Amino acid sequence: MRIENGNRVGSSTARVRGRSDGTPDFRVDSGAPATRAAGAGAAAPAQDIGSLLALQAVPDPALGKRRQLRRGRALLDTLDELKADLLLGQVNENKLDLLMALIGEARERSEPGLDGLLDDIELRARVELAKRGRYPAP
Numbered sequence: 001m002r003i004e005n006g007n008r009v010g011s012s013t014a015r016v017r018g019r020s021d022g023t024p025d026f027r028v029d030s031g032a033p034a035t036r037a038a039g040a041g042a043a044a045p046a047q048d049i050g051s052l053l054a055l056q057a058v059p060d061p062a063l064g065k066r067r068q069l070r071r072g073r074a075l076l077d078t079l080d081e082l083k084a085d086l087l088l089g090q091v092n093e094n095k096l097d098l099l100m101a102l103i104g105e106a107r108e109r110s111e112p113g114l115d116g117l118l119d120d121i122e123l124r125a126r127v128e129l130a131k132r133g134r135y136p137a138p
Contacts, residue, residue, distance in 0.1 A: 064110050068118060075102050075121050082128060096132060099125050103136045 078099050085092050103125055109115050129136060 064108055072118050072121055075125055079125060099129060100136050
């Protein structure tokens with residue numbers, strides 16, 4: 001079972017104040033003289049892009065976490081579908097193949113809490129596969 005955040009984002013409306021005849025209220029203050037805007041400064045010289053390229057080569061830890069969350073959700077969804085099939089008295093071989101493929105994917109370790117949770121989900125998937133005579137590589 002998967003729990004998702006059920007909060008909804010509400011919309012807000014803005015009001016424009018106007019006169020009683022429906023036209024917006026707009027006034028120009030002519031009491032003070034206008035000041036001149038400052039001129040634009042000189043553009044900075046172009047820098048070496050090597051540091052930018054080096055920064056792009058650094059892996060994003062949030063990307064790995066999102067990938068692992070997506071994999072965990074796919075495993076849970078497949079297990080739920082398998083459970084529904086078993087309640088109907090049938091075993092769908094395609095779902096078992098999908099479960100084998102999801103378990104066979106390489107997984108990177110990033111956060112201890114997330115890794116423990118994914119280990120538990122994978123263990124449950126391995127048990128379901130073992131019940132049907134399929135043994136994925138550890």
